[in-house]
Amino acid sequence: MRNILIRDFFLGFMISFTLAVLMVASILSIVTDEGTMQLSLVWQVFILATICSLVNLVYRSEQLKFIWKSLIGYALTTGAIMGCGVIFGWYHYGGNFLDQRMFLILSFFGYSLCYMITWIIIWRIHKGRKDAWNSRLEAYKENNSISG
Amino acid sequence: MKINIEESARFSEVEVTIQCPHIDESLERLIAEIRLFNASISGKKDGSIYFLKPEDVLYFDTVDERVFIYTLECIYETSLKLYELEERFSGTSILRVGKSLILNLLKIDHISPLLNGRIEAVLINGEKVIISRQYVPAFKNKLGL
Numbered sequence: 001m002r003n004i005l006i007r008d009f010f011l012g013f014m015i016s017f018t019l020a021v022l023m024v025a026s027i028l029s030i031v032t033d034e035g036t037m038q039l040s041l042v043w044q045v046f047i048l049a050t051i052c053s054l055v056n057l058v059y060r061s062e063q064l065k066f067i068w069k070s071l072i073g074y075a076l077t078t079g080a081i082m083g084c085g086v087i088f089g090w091y092h093y094g095g096n097f098l099d100q101r102m103f104l105i106l107s108f109f110g111y112s113l114c115y116m117i118t119w120i121i122i123w124r125i126h127k128g129r130k131d132a133w134n135s136r137l138e139a140y141k142e143n144n145s146i147s148g
Numbered sequence: 149m150k151i152n153i154e155e156s157a158r159f160s161e162v163e164v165t166i167q168c169p170h171i172d173e174s175l176e177r178l179i180a181e182i183r184l185f186n187a188s189i190s191g192k193k194d195g196s197i198y199f200l201k202p203e204d205v206l207y208f209d210t211v212d213e214r215v216f217i218y219t220l221e222c223i224y225e226t227s228l229k230l231y232e233l234e235e236r237f238s239g240t241s242i243l244r245v246g247k248s249l250i251l252n253l254l255k256i257d258h259i260s261p262l263l264n265g266r267i268e269a270v271l272i273n274g275e276k277v278i279i280s281r282q283y284v285p286a287f288k289n290k291l292g293l
Contacts, residue, residue: 008264060263133261134258134259137258137259140253144177
């Protein structure tokens with residue numbers, strides 16, 4: 001179990017770190033005129049990816065229901081992303097004060113939208129599989145006594 | 149299907165011989181029924197021995213190398229090892245689903261896939277058991293998934 005958790009953590013870390021670097025690079029290229037990404041940003045993304053990968057382990061919980069895992073995961077991930085953004089000063093890039101606040105709000109809604117879309121896709125897959133398996137189970141129970 | 153019954157004082161016990169060109173699904177089911185015919189599992193509780201019907205069993209579980217039989221009403225201890233129970237109920241709805249767990253599939257109320265490749269099974273008494281990843285293929289195969 002511990003090995004699975006460690007594997008899942010590193011897998012989650014690699015995915016989130018790669019995606020975050022790509023996203024930051026894309027956002028920077030849109031928001032600022034800088035053609036390069038500062039090394040400090042890579043470290044900041046590294047820290048955020050580590051936190052998010054740890055938060056991701058919430059989804060492995062067998063005690064929590066799917067809806068609670070989703071809500072806790074959303075709250076912690078959003079908190080981590082927004083918190084890191086504020087601490088590392090990501091929202092101070094370019095524009096005036098109003099632009100920066102707008103960027104903060106937009107990033108919150110943008111992230112929430114992405115999370116919601118991903119959640120709906122996962123939920124539909126999960127529900128579809130669960131329904132199919134349970135109908136097979138019912139058919140099995142109907143067709144079999146103690147044998148077969 | 150022809151049924152031949154030979155009654156004679158020469159035989160000391162009932163012996164069933166099946167002659168067939170190949171074993172198909174329905175025959176497998178028949179063999180499993182015959183295996184379970186009159187089969188009962190002895191379980192100990194409060195110093196008394198009880199004989200239980202396999203269809204009353206929810207699951208068998210091992211705790212500290214002791215095997216317990218769980219039914220809707222009570223928990224009994226059996227002297228049989230888990231692998232012996234697995235062999236005895238081979239081909240029936242009683243299936244090994246974990247390192248220390250044998251589950252009666254007919255006593256499952258519903259199942260839920262878990263994220264790490266395991267399956268959660270909620271039994272008819274509301275109890276939850278986990279089907280280990282290693283045993284998921286056999287479980288799915290049993291359900292025809």
